[in-house]
Amino acid sequence: MARLNTFPVSFAVRGKRIVIIGGDGEALAKARLAAKTSAEVVLFAERFTADFAGLDVRLVSRPLEVGDLANTALVFVADHGPAGARALNMARAAGIPVNEVDVPANCDFYTPSIVDRAPLTVAISTEGEAPVLARLVRAQVEALLAPGIGKIASLAGGLRGKVESLIHDGAARRRYYEDLVTRPDADITVAEELLADHAANGAGQGVVWLIGAGPGSEDLLTLRAQRLLQQADVIVHDQLVPAAVVEMGRRDAEQICVGKARGHHSFSQAQINTLIVRLAGEGKRVARLKSGDPMVFGRAGEEIAALRKAGIAYQIVPGVSAALAAAADSATPVTLRKVSSGFVMATAHGADDGDLAHWAALSQSGLTLALYMGKAIAADVAGRLLSYGAAQDLPVGIVVNAGRANRTLYAATLGQLAAGAVDFVDGPAVILVGRAVAESDWANAADAAASSFKVA
Secondary structure, three states, X not given: OOOOOOOOOOOOOOOOEEEEEOOOHHHHHHHHHHOOOOOEEEEEOOOOOOOOOOOOOEEEOOOOOHHHHOOEEEEEEOOOOHHHHXXXXXXXXXXXXXXXXXXXXXXXXXXXXXXXXXXXXXXEOOOOOOHHHHHHHHHHHHXXXXXXXXXXHHHHHHOHHHHHHHOOOHHHHHHHHXXXXXXXXXXXXXXXXXXXXHHHHOOOOOEEEEEEXXXXXXXXXXXXXXXXXXXXXXXEXXXXXXXXXXXXXXXXXXXXXXXXXXXXXXXXXXXXXXXXXXXXXXXXXXEEEEOEOOOOXXXXXXXXXXXXXHOOEEEEEOOOOHHHHHHHHOOOOOOEOOOEOOEEEEEOOOOOHHHHHHXXXXXXXXXXXXXXXXXXXXXXXXXXXXXXXXXXOOEEEEEEOOOOOOOEEEEEEHHHXXXXXXXXXXXXXXXXXXXXXXXXXXXXXXXXXOOOOOOO
16 A cells, blocks of 8 residues: 655644745735635745735735744745745744745645635645646545535534533434534524433434445445445445445444355355344434445345334435446447336346246347346346347447446346356446347457357
């Protein structure tokens, strides 16, 4: 793992001075940033060519002197001439951290890209290596944070003493603050009503969030899922949920793998039901993390029934289903005007003759089928579909590890798939069947497929 060459901190400048050397556009950029703080901002230059009007800064038209550094917290050098070099040496001699703009070798600290929601700030730094990347990341974070979130931070800070006097347990206080800061309309009235409720109910009531983790890529997780993972006391996750997704939860959250893999069930469904009911009954916030979407082949119905019976609150957070990720990976329009009027998701594992006859009829009617859990029996299922009237030339596409960086695509016809077993790569698969599959992008599938399984 790569190590940081800098230690990220927020530097205290209240009641101190920030000195900037230079009077051009580079100095102006630093002045705009420094003026957002409560520090006194003073610029030194022989000549000021940029327009500093409207900024709460002081301009001094002369070179920096040693006495000017009294009570100075930070120095920025935007003058790359002799005056700048002299100022840099004076700051170093005085033990003041200095940053020479765009000269990383002469920097004791780097200026991050900042998301300003005072008093909340988010700083993104690349240690001076890629400032453009830092600005792009900042733009993404800006979009996530509501403009008024800083007011909620101030509200929480103002109530700290009262919260500590009424709620003595650290975990219970954290729950209160989480509840408060996730309410965009919170004001002092809401905050105090919420505080009274938390103080009266102690640890509070437990809850279970049935969260869809998507097909595996962290960037396909929903924003709501990310937020709830950060609030969860316990994360109960399936075998197919990657560790990187589980690690998006709080560092101190308990993690319980109830791994279900083909041929190996470490927990029965009844045991999982009992587990999440017990944890929530203890007042814990439980993130039940499922691969794909919890309502699609995730046995969520059984867990919901158990939660309802026990009187436990629950919430469902949808995720990207593997079938939709497979469609995206292969650019398959599962519904296509004049070709496919519908889309059916089904599980091939354990399917009986009635199921297969129904699927064959659906495929003949033009619908697209997405079959889960059928990789090991793909050839057998294809043969049985043919026996119930499905067409030999019906296009088939298979995506293994859909939605992940290591996805692999296979393509052929139903007849070719039925003709022989395929040596699939390891991982969960989705089988897409239907005329719309022919409109997909299988350009790289032939290279990944077995020799007997080529694009028609």
